[in-house]
Amino acid sequence: MNAFTRTKRRFRIALAVTMSLAAGIVTTWFCFVWVYCSAHTQVGVGCGTLAILRYSSAVGGSYTWIVGWKSKQTPLVWIAGACFPTWESGGGGYAFPSDFTVFFPLWPLLLPSAIIAFRAHRTIRRLAREFCNHCGYSRAGLAADTPCPECGRAPTA
Numbered sequence: 559m560n561a562f563t564r565t566k567r568r569f570r571i572a573l574a575v576t577m578s579l580a581a582g583i584v585t586t587w588f589c590f591v592w593v594y595c596s597a598h599t600q601v602g603v604g605c606g607t608l609a610i611l612r613y614s615s616a617v618g619g620s621y622t623w624i625v626g627w628k629s630k631q632t633p634l635v636w637i638a639g640a641c642f643p644t645w646e647s648g649g650g651g652y653a654f655p656s657d658f659t660v661f662f663p664l665w666p667l668l669l670p671s672a673i674i675a676f677r678a679h680r681t682i683r684r685l686a687r688e689f690c691n692h693c694g695y696s697r698a699g700l701a702a703d704t705p706c707p708e709c710g711r712a713p714t715a
């Protein structure tokens with residue numbers, strides 16, 4: 559496997575990872591997941607965010623913060639939370655003023671694989687001029703319209 563086919567594979571994998579993560583993040587807008595870490599702390603995923611909730615009072619097993627979260631926030635607040643880190647505390651649905659929730663957006667998770675895919679795509683475009691796009695055979699020294707000497711197929715633009 560030469561550099562060209564290796565880069566094409568890297569691009570396909572990075573793209574698949576990016577799309578899977580993006581699908582997962584979109585899913586958090588419809589499907590909320592949360593767990594108790596301790597009596598005072600919950601960690602949840604929802605609305606494109608990772609939420610960390612801290613309560614000064616011990617929360618019971620029947621506490622449904624997602625319902626409270628959805629009912630007291632507007633869609634605009636969810637979108638803001640999905641874009642950049644946000645914070646809410648006190649009042650509202652919280653029992654104590656010192657209770658708070660921090661929301662971290664999930665989209666930065668896409669960055670590593672998206673950057674790899676972007677860079678691989680750039681490399682593929684460069685290598686496509688140097689190697690056969692079908693079999694990966696080196697086209698060094700050949701004219702741009704010469705068929706591949708290995709597989710006989712015409713070069714693609």
Ligand SMILES: [Zn+2]
Pocket residue numbers: 690691692693694695706707708709710711
């Ligand atoms: Zn070829």
